[in-house]
Amino acid sequence: xxxxxxxxxxxxxxxxxARIQAQIWxxxxxxxxxxxxxxxDAEFLTHHPAPPKEFTKVGDDAYARPRKFPTNFLATFxxxxxxxxxxxxxxxxxxxxxxxxxxxxxxxxxxxxxQYSRPGYYTAVEGLGLSHGDQTxxxxxxxxxxxxxxxxxxxxxxxxxxxxxxxxxxxDREFARLANWYIAERQxxxxxxxxxxxxxxxxQLWQEGVARYTQIMAAEAAAPYQxxxxxxxxxxxxxxxxxxxxxxxxxxxxxKQADLAKWKxxxxxxxxxxxxxxxxxxxxxxxxxxxxxxxxxDSYFEVPH
Numbered sequence: 047x048x049x050x051x052x053x054x055x056x057x058x059x060x061x062x063x064a065r066i067q068a069q070i071w072x073x074x075x076x077x078x079x080x081x082x083x084x085x086x087d088a089e090f091l092t093h094h095p096a097p098p099k100e101f102t103k104v105g106d107d108a109y110a111r112p113r114k115f116p117t118n119f120l121a122t123f124x125x126x127x128x129x130x131x132x133x134x135x136x137x138x139x140x141x142x143x144x145x146x147x148x149x150x151x152x153x154x155x156x157x158x159x160x161q162y163s164r165p166g167y168y169t170a171v172e173g174l175g176l177s178h179g180d181q182t183x184x185x186x187x188x189x190x191x192x193x194x195x196x197x198x199x200x201x202x203x204x205x206x207x208x209x210x211x212x213x214x215x216x217x218d219r220e221f222a223r224l225a226n227w228y229i230a231e232r233q234x235x236x237x238x239x240x241x242x243x244x245x246x247x248x249x250q251l252w253q254e255g256v257a258r259y260t261q262i263m264a265a266e267a268a269a270p271y272q273x274x275x276x277x278x279x280x281x282x283x284x285x286x287x288x289x290x291x292x293x294x295x296x297x298x299x300x301x302k303q304a305d306l307a308k309w310k311x312x313x314x315x316x317x318x319x320x321x322x323x324x325x326x327x328x329x330x331x332x333x334x335x336x337x338x339x340x341x342x343x344d345s346y347f348e349v350p351h
Contacts, residue, residue, distance in 0.1 A: 047104055048090045051280060052083060052136060055145055056092060058277040059152050062286075066267040067156070070260060071333065077160045078129040081152075084115045085136055098126050120151065122158040123183065130162040137282070144282040146289045153264035157257045170340050174245055187311065189246050192239075194307045201235040202306045206317060210301060213323050225328050229347045236344070248342040250311055255318010256336065256343070258297060262319060265293035294323070318343075 048056075060079070067074040080094035091097055091109040101109035117139045125131045132155040134140065134148075142148035161167065177185045192198045208231055212224035236244050269290030277283065301316035325332040325346055332346050339345050 048083065048108060048110075049085070052085065052090075054274075054276050054280065055137070055148065056081065056083060058145075058273060059149050060093070061274065062149055062268060062271060063153065063156060065271060066264060067153075069267050070263045071157070071160060074157075074160050077156075077163045079132070079156050079159055080129060081132045081134065082115070082125065083134060083136070084113060084117055084119050084139075086117060087113055089113050089115065091131075094126070094131065095129070096126075120155070122155045122162070124162070130159050132156065132159065144284060145277070145280050146284040146286060150261055150265045150268065150289065150293065154257045154261035157260040158253075161253060161257075164337055164340070167340075174249060174341060176242060176246055176249070186249075189311075191243055191246055191311070193310045197238060199306050201238060202313070202317075205231060205235055206301060206304055209317070209320050209324065210298060213298065213320050213327075221327060225324065228324070232347050245341070247314070248344055250314040251318035251321060252339075252341045252343055254311075254315050256322055258315045258319030259322025262293050262297055262323070265290045 059081075063079065064075065078093065078095065081092055083090045083092075088110050089112075090104070091101055091111075092107050094109070097103075097109040101111050104110045115133055115135075117135045120134050120140050122130050122132045125133060132152060134152065134155065137143055137145055137148040140148065140151070142151050176189055177183075205228070208224065208228045212221060212228050215221050215224055236247070239247060265286075267290075268286040271286045273283075273286065297316050297319045301320050304313040304316055306313045321343065325343075329346060335345075336343075
């Protein structure tokens with residue numbers, strides 16, 4: 047059986063998501079959110095429309111099988127065919143470590159479920175032409191982007207510093223100047239990439255960067271959320287107000303340290319998250335067009351005429 051503490055966390059995730067998701071993205075509340083919780087010995091599936099036969103029913107909307115995934119796993123994909131499933135280890139085994147950051151990380155993964163649920167998503171991904179015959183989807187992680195090429199590393203570092211300055215500046219006039227400068231420099235950086243490298247960079251910012259942005263928005267939207275008494279009684283409990291107050295700065299601090307050559311694609315998470323924060327100030331309605339421009343946010347960064 048799933049442990050009482052794990053059951054409390056899982057219940058709280060679905061309660062929290064129902065309260066905040068529609069505030070952040072339209073129609074997010076209409077997307078299925080199956081989850082596979084990976085524990086030391088077993089895996090527990092919930093909210094899945096058709097649990098595979100290898101799972102045994104162990105409770106109300108809870109199905110179990112012996113563990114197959116690593117205990118520190120965190121990914122969202124159609125593990126049993128559609129719909130996409132969040133596969134996640136317990137907080138102690140993931141980067142989150144404690145319950146409240148773990149629930150907000152689940153919101154990041156749940157946003158991937160919204161992305162993947164869009165009509166034609168998988169066909170469009172194949173249409174990018176970046177898989178080169180790989181049918182497993184591993185190319186999304188392993189694509190040979192020129193992470194260590196000097197001009198790419200230097201260009202990315204320059205953009206990173208400009209982005210951090212623009213996102214954190216207080217003055218509206220100074221923000222307008224910095225945003226225009228950032229947009230111009232961003233276009234120069236992209237022009238130096240090969241067409242496929244540009245597509246991959248844009249794809250990662252659209253998919254993972256905006257998911258990180260959504261994670262920040264979820265943390266901030268959850269700040270006033272009042273959890274259940276059973277969740278607040280967990281030994282590692284942190285209030286949502288406390289975590290919501292620091293989530294944005296954590297991503298900006300991460301971006302300050304981002305080293306493209308060492309971190310590779312993981313550098314795109316905080317970078318794309320910060321671009322989302324920039325867009326909130328530059329074009330507050332940008333999210334309404336997000337799914338009309340699959341796999342690229344470039345159209346938001348046009349040089350003003």
